[in-house]
Amino acid sequence: MKVKGRFEGKTALVTGGAAGIGRATVHRLVAEGLQTVIIVDRDAEGARREVAKVEAAGGRGFPLKCHLADAEDIRRMGVVAADRFDHLDLLVNCAGIPSSGGLVEEAFLHAFEPIINIHLRACGLVTQAVLPLLKRKGGAIVNVSSDGGLRGRRGVWIYDAAKAAVIQAGKSMACEFAGYGIRVNAVAPGWVVTELHFMRAEDPERRKKELLEMDTDNCLMRRLALPEEIAAAIAFLGSDDASYVTGTCLCVDGGRVGLEIPKKE
Ligand SMILES: NC(=O)c1ccc[n+]([C@@H]2O[C@H](COP(=O)([O-])OP(=O)(O)OC[C@H]3O[C@@H](n4cnc5c(N)ncnc54)[C@H](O)[C@@H]3O)[C@@H](O)[C@H]2O)c1
Numbered sequence: 001m002k003v004k005g006r007f008e009g010k011t012a013l014v015t016g017g018a019a020g021i022g023r024a025t026v027h028r029l030v031a032e033g034l035q036t037v038i039i040v041d042r043d044a045e046g047a048r049r050e051v052a053k054v055e056a057a058g059g060r061g062f063p064l065k066c067h068l069a070d071a072e073d074i075r076r077m078g079v080v081a082a083d084r085f086d087h088l089d090l091l092v093n094c095a096g097i098p099s100s101g102g103l104v105e106e107a108f109l110h111a112f113e114p115i116i117n118i119h120l121r122a123c124g125l126v127t128q129a130v131l132p133l134l135k136r137k138g139g140a141i142v143n144v145s146s147d148g149g150l151r152g153r154r155g156v157w158i159y160d161a162a163k164a165a166v167i168q169a170g171k172s173m174a175c176e177f178a179g180y181g182i183r184v185n186a187v188a189p190g191w192v193v194t195e196l197h198f199m200r201a202e203d204p205e206r207r208k209k210e211l212l213e214m215d216t217d218n219c220l221m222r223r224l225a226l227p228e229e230i231a232a233a234i235a236f237l238g239s240d241d242a243s244y245v246t247g248t249c250l251c252v253d254g255g256r257v258g259l260e261i262p263k264k265e
Contacts, residue, residue, distance in 0.1 A: 006239040008033035011088055013081065015068060015126055016095030018046030020194030021144060024227035025092055025234050026050055030059040032235060038085070040077060040126070041095065042067045068095050068122035069114060078129025087136035090238045093123045093166075094144040098196055099159030112158055119162035123169060131177075138181025140238045143170045144230075145186045147253045163188075167249045174247030183246035185237045190253030191218065192225040217264045220255030 007029050014029075016022035017039035026037050027050075037054055039047040044065040051061030062084065066077040081088075097118050101108035123143055134141070148156060149163030167186045174184040191197075193211045201207035211224055233252045236242055251257050 006032045006235065006241065007035075007090075009035050010090065011036040011038070011085060012090035012092065012238070013038040013040060013088055013130060014092040014094060015040045015066075015122070016144075017041055017092075018043040018050055020196055021189065021192060021227045021230045021234075022092065022094035023050055024231035025094060026054065026061075027057070028228065028231040028235050029090070029238070030054050030057050032239075034059055036060045036062070036085070038062045038064055038081060040064045040066050040068075068126065069117040071121070071125055074122060074125040074129055077126075081130055082133060085133060087139075088130055088133040089137065089139040091127065091130055091134060091139070091141045092144070092234055092238065093126055093141070094234075095122065096144065096196070098200075099148070099156040101158050102155035103157055108158065115158045116162050119159065120165050120169065123166055127173065134177075134182050135180045139183075140242070141170070141173065141177075141182060141184040142234045142237045143167075143184070143186045144234070145170075145188045145249060147188050147190045147251060147257050150188055150249070150251070150257045170249070171247045178246065183237075183242065185242070185245060185247070186249040187230060187233050187237065188249050188251045188253065188257065189230045190225055190251075190256050191216070192227055192230055194227050215264070217261060218256060219253055220259060220261055223254065225252065225254060 012029055014022050014026050017026045018041035041047040047063035051063045054061035067073045101111035143166050145166040146163040148160040149167050170184045170186045198204045198207040230252050233250050
């Protein structure tokens with residue numbers, strides 16, 4: 001979908017831009033005129049592949065390999081970004097890993113640090129690392145949370161707590177950064193068909209097809225989301241169309257959070 005011009009001449013940094021929602025966001029922003037995109041991902045090959053597509057589409061892309069669970073690596077990423085770019089208009093904190101670990105499973109501790117570090121701590125550290133670039137001209141930050149951050153679910157308490165904290169942290173950031181002309185918002189996607197859900201399957205392509213065709217009663221739309229549908233919401237919040245929107249969270253969940261959903265017949 002081409003909505004011309006909202007990011008004409010702008011520069012964005014997207015974490016997790018090598019796959020799934022982050023990748024769809026990169027290409028959505030470029031389709032809307034983004035001049036430069038920095039793709040920060042631990043998957044260096046994937047980031048390079050997406051940069052090649054960005055350049056084929058007429059944009060400029062820079063892959064930056066970074067492991068977001070590693071605070072020192074994030075600091076280094078910030079130094080490289082500051083060295084190469086004079087400002088940033090948009091930061092999308094998107095990278096994430098699958099949820100795991102209920103309280104009844106004693107082994108949940110193994111998941112605690114990776115989930116908290118990647119979903120919550122990295123959101124803060126990446127923001128801090130590139131804040132000087134965002135402050136130059138003002139801009140927007142979009143943090144990717146989850147509908148899980150707004151509901152209660154079994155077996156994913158660490159992930160859901162981290163995602164709730166991402167929404168809350170965004171509110172605090174909005175207060176802290178308003179004076180610099182930086183808006184901060186979150187999106188809370190429902191279930192999205194991305195590598196997160198099909199890459200570990202025995203037959204990823206088959207699993208992807210199943211997910212795309214699934215008739216689900218977990219939302220009013222009765223289907224899972226495409227990553228492009230989340231990217232569209234991220235693009236809205238990151239654009240001047242959302243110039244009076246800050247400190248909030250947009251659910252992009254097919255009608256799920258807080259709604260009565262009829263069960264399948
Ligand atoms: N897919 C869903 O159903 C869904 C639903 C709600 C929220 N989300 C959230 O959306 C975000 C994106 O998820 P997705 O479904 O696109 O996942 P994905 O697995 O398709 O893509 C995630 C990307 O993040 C990168 N990444 C993961 N860990 C990293 C690390 N430590 N350092 C650097 N890069 C790292 C991966 O390499 C990959 O490119 C995540 O924060 C996820 O929690 C996803």
